[in-house]
Amino acid sequence: MTFTAYDKSELEAFQREAKERWGTTEAYQAFEKNPQTDFSVITEEMAAIMRDFAKLKEFSFSEGKVQKQVETLQSYISEHFYPCDMEILSGLGQMYIADNRFTAFIDKAAGQGTASFVSSAIAEYVKNNG
Template identity: 60%
Template sequence: MKTVKEMSQLSGISVRTLHYYDEIDLLKPSQVAENGYRYYDHEAIERLQEILLFRELEFPLKTIKKIVDSPSYDRKVALTKQIALLEAKKAHLEGVLAHARRLQEGGDTMTFTAYDKSQLQALETEAKERWGDTQAYQTFEAKTDKEAFAQVTDEMLAIMAEFGRLKDLDVVDDKVQAQVKLLQDYISEHFYPCSPEILAGLGKMYATDNRFSQTIDQAGGAGTADFVSRAIERYCL
């Protein structure tokens, strides 16, 4: 068992940060003594390793928590993907470093290809979708195949009803876009991490899948499902 100070020294993470991870339930101490001292076992150390790898890949703490807490999370699979991403970042940085050295030696100052992150960003997007969104979204889809959308949550229907009250506005209106953000946050909190990609997919489904469109229109009035779909499309631009 490691004390919080020993964990800090071992990992390079400040004691204050470890306390914060405890507060947000990202990394709980394995044991808290009567005097309030925190202690961490081997499993907690492994979890911190996972957290720090995701942080190196610039994942938000909220997303990391949802990923590592997911019942479908596979540590070995995640590590393999993390290594692939880190190798891609390394290759990108090595390219930038080599370019900087060429500039130092009087190389072509009109060449900027070394800064192109498109391939790295595509890989990061794919990884984030696979870890944080896709599997959870498929789980939700499986659930809604068995249950009518109206039975999922009364609160979701209330959100749709509010869209119905707003549908005379343009989808670019701040009130409409704020309602889309409310919907996205609600899905993330209650179902699965709702990335812009997942949200865009849901928007299309709301307009084309009768299981959703009929229920949404019942909640907000005729045309609400199409309005929500268009509002989401605008939000995700």
């Protein structure tokens, strides 16, 4: 299944916004130094991670397999974007439900309510490991 959430103009707008908001942070500078990867591949891989979260929605946020999936997400972000420490991970979890664009991407990729589930799972992970 191929998943395309954004067109090129939307991606360019996200890039401008990210640079304005976080351009001076170490995480953003690390992202800029990363070799460019095919964004369509990364988008599909992120969608697959979210679909794996959706398969776990019947479990508690504190369940080991749910927390392991948060680790998978954190590792993927660190490997493909920027170092994803607990503070950044927590912020991403909040953004997944506060920013309608992220909520729409996640829920479209993995089913209604997945963004909220991922956000809560991340909050639990940060609480227990941060």
